[in-house]
Amino acid sequence: MSKKGGGNMLKVNYCIFAAAFLIQLNIAKEAYSNFDAQFNTQCPLTPSIWDDTPFEGKIIKNNNLRKKVGSPDFAEGEFINITGKILDSNCVPVAEAVVEIWQADxxxxxxxxxxxxxxxxxxTGTAIxxxxxxxxxxxxxxxxxxKQAPRIHFKVKHPDFLPFESYMYFPNNNLNEFDSSLRNILDKKEKNLLISAYTETINVPVTYNFNLTLEGVNKYKRY
Known part of the structure; x- marks a missing residue:
């Protein structure tokens, strides 16, 4: 092969390599862009509701309110399960947040x-x-x-965020429109953030999902 032919082949190989590199670079940029967008999505903040008379009882360090620790007897009433996530304003999960609840029987x-x-x-109960x-x-x-709507009081504590309190309400409850705390929230979208979502389950208990978004961001924004 002549030197000229070898040079042309070298140029072709270089062009192929450069094109492949640019394709991989564009793919990487797009992937990073999608990743970055995922963690910069703004989540609507959950409205806070603070009681005029703060709860002064002891909060039990257990997430099972249906019965007291060590007792075989269950409380009266419909057994339900409450699940959810604590998120920051960028929709990033907040780990090791202390979630306290209290409610009526x-x-x-x-x-x-x-x-x-x-x-x-x-x-009362506590979950982390x-x-x-x-x-x-x-x-x-x-x-x-x-005469207030059935509701559960939530308090969230984490060293990187200000303390947060609010209520969780139940979907399709006729008393929601008469509840004084809900009526004080004029924005319908904000009001809906306090109403849990019913989750279809095959087995008991009935499950309600309730996510809370706190103001502020995690110190470590990406995982």
Whole structure:
């Protein structure tokens, strides 16, 4: 082969290599762009609702409210499961967030009320989110208190975020439109953020999904 022919072949090989490199570079850029967009999506913040009279009882360090620790007896009422995620404003899961809840029993009594309370019900519970920001509680469907809609009070604590409190409501409940706290939220989209989603399940218990988005971002924005 002549030197001229060898030079042409070298140029062809170089062009093929350069074209392949550019294709791979564009693929990498697109993949990074999609990855970057995934973690820069803005999640709508969950509206906060703070009680005028803060809860002063003891929060039990257990995510099963249906019965007290060490007791074989279950509380009265419909057994439900609550699942969800704690997210930052970029939709990134918040790990190791402390999620506390308190609620009424099936008859609408609260833990600080009279001796009418259900002695087998825990009334409060605690869960800690995993690496995916997930939490769950086993509890019962709450009764009506002071003509307010059935609801569960949530409090979220994490060292990288300000403390957060709000209510979780249940879908398609007729009392939601009369609940004083929900009525104070004028924006319908924000109001819907406080209403949990019913999840179809084959087995009991009935499951409700409730995600909360906190203001602020994780220190480590990408995994």
């Amino acid at each position: 099936a008859s609408g009594n609260i833990v600080l009320a009279s001796n009418k309370i259900d002695k087998n019900f825990a009334y 989110t995993n690496n995916l920001g997930q939490y769950n509680f086993f509890t019962i469907f709450p009764g009506v208190v002071d």
